[in-house]
Amino acid sequence: MGSHYETLNKDILDVQKIREEFPILHQEVNGKPLVYFDNAATTQKPIRVINALTEYYSGYNANIHRGIHTLAEKATSAFEDTRKAVKDFINAREVEEVIFTYGTTDGINLVASTFGRANINEGDEVIISSMEHHSNIVPWQMLCEEKGAKLKVIPINEKGEIIFEAFEKMLSEKTKLVSIVHVSNTLGTINPVKAVVDKAHEYGAAVLIDGAQASAHINIDMQALDCDFYVFSLHKLFGPTGSGILYGKRSFLEAMPPFRGGGEMIKEVTFEKTTYNDIPYKFEAGTPNIADVVAIKKALEFVEEYGKDNIAKYEDELLRYGNEQLQTIPGLKFIGTAQDRVSVISFIIEGIHHFDIGMMMDARGVALRTGHHCTQPLMDIYNIEGTVRASLSLYNTFEEIDIMVEGLKNIVERFK
Amino acid sequence: MQKPSINDIQDEIIEAFSLLDGDVEMANFYLMELGQKLKPLDESDKVDENLVKGCQSKVWLKTEFDKDTLRFNADSNTAITKGLVSLLVKILSEQKVDDIINADLYFIHRIGMNRFIGTQRSNGFAAMIKQMKIYAIAYKSKMERKAS
Numbered sequence: 001m002g003s004h005y006e007t008l009n010k011d012i013l014d015v016q017k018i019r020e021e022f023p024i025l026h027q028e029v030n031g032k033p034l035v036y037f038d039n040a041a042t043t044q045k046p047i048r049v050i051n052a053l054t055e056y057y058s059g060y061n062a063n064i065h066r067g068i069h070t071l072a073e074k075a076t077s078a079f080e081d082t083r084k085a086v087k088d089f090i091n092a093r094e095v096e097e098v099i100f101t102y103g104t105t106d107g108i109n110l111v112a113s114t115f116g117r118a119n120i121n122e123g124d125e126v127i128i129s130s131m132e133h134h135s136n137i138v139p140w141q142m143l144c145e146e147k148g149a150k151l152k153v154i155p156i157n158e159k160g161e162i163i164f165e166a167f168e169k170m171l172s173e174k175t176k177l178v179s180i181v182h183v184s185n186t187l188g189t190i191n192p193v194k195a196v197v198d199k200a201h202e203y204g205a206a207v208l209i210d211g212a213q214a215s216a217h218i219n220i221d222m223q224a225l226d227c228d229f230y231v232f233s234l235h236k237l238f239g240p241t242g243s244g245i246l247y248g249k250r251s252f253l254e255a256m257p258p259f260r261g262g263g264e265m266i267k268e269v270t271f272e273k274t275t276y277n278d279i280p281y282k283f284e285a286g287t288p289n290i291a292d293v294v295a296i297k298k299a300l301e302f303v304e305e306y307g308k309d310n311i312a313k314y315e316d317e318l319l320r321y322g323n324e325q326l327q328t329i330p331g332l333k334f335i336g337t338a339q340d341r342v343s344v345i346s347f348i349i350e351g352i353h354h355f356d357i358g359m360m361m362d363a364r365g366v367a368l369r370t371g372h373h374c375t376q377p378l379m380d381i382y383n384i385e386g387t388v389r390a391s392l393s394l395y396n397t398f399e400e401i402d403i404m405v406e407g408l409k410n411i412v413e414r415f416k
Numbered sequence: 417m418q419k420p421s422i423n424d425i426q427d428e429i430i431e432a433f434s435l436l437d438g439d440v441e442m443a444n445f446y447l448m449e450l451g452q453k454l455k456p457l458d459e460s461d462k463v464d465e466n467l468v469k470g471c472q473s474k475v476w477l478k479t480e481f482d483k484d485t486l487r488f489n490a491d492s493n494t495a496i497t498k499g500l501v502s503l504l505v506k507i508l509s510e511q512k513v514d515d516i517i518n519a520d521l522y523f524i525h526r527i528g529m530n531r532f533i534g535t536q537r538s539n540g541f542a543a544m545i546k547q548m549k550i551y552a553i554a555y556k557s558k559m560e561r562k563a564s
Contacts, residue, residue, distance in 0.1 A: 030440040353494040355473050356448075360496075363441035363532075371472075414445065415495075 002398030005321055009398075013306060013314040018395050021046040021302070025395060032365030035400045040185050040213055040344055040391030041369055042235045046302050049239060052295035063287055065264060079290055082297040083280070089300050090230065091221040092247055099253070099280045100288055103244035104212040105135040107231030108179070110246055110283060111208055112139040114256040115229075116177070119206075122148035124176045127205075129154040129162050129191070130381055131184040134374045136210045140179060154180070156381065160187040160336035168199060175205040182214035186373040186389065187336025188319075188344030190218065197227045206252065212236055216393065217315060217342040219308050228252050239299035240292035246283070253279045260285040311394045315343040318392045318401065325405045330412055335387045343392040346373075349408070352415050354388045357408070361388075364407045422515055425507045426523040433527040440532045447499025454502040457491035470543030472536060473497045477544070479551045484512050484559075486552055490544075500533065500541055508548055513559075516552040521545060 006015065019025055024044045027034050036044060056078070062071035064079050087095045101107040116139075120126060126140050130153055144151045154167045162180075171178075178200040183190050197207045211220055211232040222230060229248050235241040248256075258265055258276050262285035267275040276282050303311070322345050326332055331350035349357060358370035371386040372379045379386060390404060420428075436442045457466075457476055466476040473494040480487040488509040492498040507523070508516050524530075530538050 353473065355494045356496050359533075359537075360441065360444050363444050414448070 002321070002400070002402040005317065005398035009314055009317050012310050012317070013394060015314070015395060015397055018306065019397075021048065022395055023047055023050070029365040029367070030363050035366040035396075035403050037390040037392060037396065037400070037404065038367045038369045039216070039393035039396075040236070040373075040389065042241065043216060043238050043393055044395070045238055045240065046299070048298040048302060049295045052298045053240065053291055056291045056294045061291070064290055065281075075290060075294070078294045078297075079288070082293050082300075085297045085300050086245055089220075089304070090245070090247055091223050093223060094250060096279045097222075097247055097250055097253065099246040099248065099283045100293055101231070101244040101246050102242055102289065103233040103235070104133075104210060104231050107229075107244055107246035108135055108208070108210065109139050110259045111229050111231070111248075112143045114259050114283075115206065115252060116140075116143045117147075118255075118257055120144075120147050120149050120176045123174065124149040125152055125170075125172070125174045126150070127152045127154060127167070127170055127175055127178045127180075127200075129167075129180050130156045131160065131162075131187060131189065131375060131378050132179075132181055133185055133210065133212070134376070136179055136181060137377065140177075149176075150174075153377075159338050160184065160189045161338045161340075162191055164192065164195065167196065171199065171203045171205065173203060175200065175203050177206050177208065179208040179210065181210040181212075182220070183211075183217065183342050183344075184336065184375075184378075185213045185344070185391075186346055186375045186378055186387065187338060188341040188346070188391075189336060189338035190214070190340040190342060192340075193227070194225055197225060201226070213342065213344070216303070216311075217308075218312055222247055234292070234296050234299065237296075237299055238302055239296040243289045243292040243296060250279065253283070258282050258285070262286045264288075306394065312342075314394060315392060318396060318398065319343040319345065321398055322390065322392065322401050325401055326408070329405065329408050332408070335382055335384065344389065345391075346387040346389045348384060348387055349412060352411065354386045357388050357411060360411050361404070361407050364403070366404050366407055368404075419510050422507055422511055422519050426521065426526075429503060429507070429523050430526045438528065438531070443532045444496055447503075448495045449499070450502045451492070451495050451498030451500075454491070454498060454505060455489065457489055461489070462491065468540075468544050468547045470546075471497070471540035473540070475501055475540070475544060477501075477547055477551075479555075481555055482510075484514075485510055486513055486516060486555060488548060488551075496533075497537070497540070500537075501544060504544055504548060513552045513556045517549055517556065519549075 022044050060071050060074040062075040064076040083098050084095055086098045152170050154162045182193050193209050200207045206228040208229040209227045211230050215232040216237045231246050233244040265277050265282050265285040267277050333348050335346040354370040361368050369389040461478050462476050466478050468475040468477050475492045478489045488505050490501045490505050492501050
């Protein structure tokens with residue numbers, strides 16, 4: 001059934017050609033061809049990214065920024081080339097506004113510990129939404145507790161969309177920061193972040209956007225969005241694990257105190273006093289994750305080669321087909337039905353625990369995520385313990401959706 | 417009728433699993449069937465104090481003592497885990513306290529459980545076993561205190 005759609009959508013994206021770039025996809029799991037539907041957790045890596053890692057370690061591994069020898073020079077320039085590529089990818093104004101981190105969580109903690117500690121005081125307010133990942137809840141809870149500030153939460157409607165009017169009412173001169181997810185990892189909802197940024201700015205509040213799930217699916221444009229901080233992980237964007245980006249507006253980054261102390265982030269050190277380096281280095285203490293950062297350039301090239309617009313168009317078709325097919329399963333209920341969504345489908349099936357579904361689908365070679373997806377407060381709102389989540393990427397096919405749906409139908413049958 | 421020994425039951429389980437020929441899906445379905453046969457706990461016993469810590473899914477474990485033996489009743493909110501629990505109940509319930517404490521549960525390795533339940537569930541499974549042995553040890557020391 002799905003193969004028909006494959007042919008129909010070949011003009012948008014040649015998925016078979018893309019799949020050839022991903023060695024990991026061509027394997028059997030429990031005797032069945034692997035269907036990888038856990039892309040919201042981490043995406044797989046194209047061979048050009050894997051090769052870039054090998055080439056770095058076998059060709060020009062050296063510590064960056066300080067050595068004057070040839071290898072150090074080569075490694076430094078490859079590292080900084082990625083920074084430029086990221087700047088273009090997110091359309092930041094300046095390359096210095098791109099800080100390398102270890103991931104989204106690291107980026108949020110950096111902002112909480114520096115901007116947060118310096119600017120949020122007793123009686124101030126921080127606003128997040130009901131659909132935040134724990135990594136965009138806990139750092140702010142910790143900060144608010146330390147400072148005596150208040151954490152406010154934007155409610156959502158039944159479909160899993162933020163209630164904008166409620167958000168507007170929460171804003172006041174006490175609001176120092178709004179930190180909100182661009183795309184929900186559990187529901188797939190795309191939040192109206194531009195409107196959030198504009199509204200928050202009217203009250204002089206800074207805005208951080210958690211782009212962990214957005215970066216692989218939709219265009220992210222820092223100048224158009226005008227947010228003050230944007231964080232994401234590169235392993236969800238076809239890059240290696242352990243690397244991420246913090247974008248910050250120059251004026252913010254310059255005013256912020258440093259995060260970690262150590263090498264690289266200093267200008268001059270005496271036992272009496274240290275002066276700090278300029279941005280971005282002020283926030284990159286110690287030897288960074290050089291190899292992974294170097295390889296990330298290839299991941300960005302991969303995405304740009306196929307084009308975010310084409311990727312989004314193809315994934316929208318996958319989402320539409322997935323929703324349509326899953327609807328035919330008796331007792332299945334979607335969790336999150338927002339109008340504006342990426343290709344993430346969360347659901348529960350009446351009478352069958354999500355862990356059982358996850359294990360039985362794994363036995364059929366289908367990798368799904370089950371549980372609370374690090375959004376326990378959101379699960380509480382829906383009054384459920386967890387969901388089954390299928391998160392689709394550009395290398396997934398309509399036929400794979402058929403395999404998942406057939407498997408689920410089989411499980412439902414067994415539980416009757 | 418006397419309850420078969422811990423090792424006799426383990427050998428039976430090993431035999432049954434060998435028929436599944438290492439097929440993960442079949443092993444899952446088999447576990448589910450076993451779970452369905454396990455006598456469910458009363459809802460009133462599914463309380464936090466009976467929960468086994470360290471399991472991803474909820475597992476409730478209740479004990480009853482009868483002279484020198486210990487009876488286990490258990491349940492889970494997920495079908496496959498309930499099957500796993502049922503294996504332990506089948507082996508360890510109504511056995512002598514000393515035998516429970518000293519049991520070498522070799523069937524886990526022999527049926528290749530790690531392969532079909534994965535590391536995360538294996539940890540939960542180990543937590544269940546630990547909890548059962550702790551109950552046995554606690555009961556034994558209580559009996560010894562009483563005797564002295």
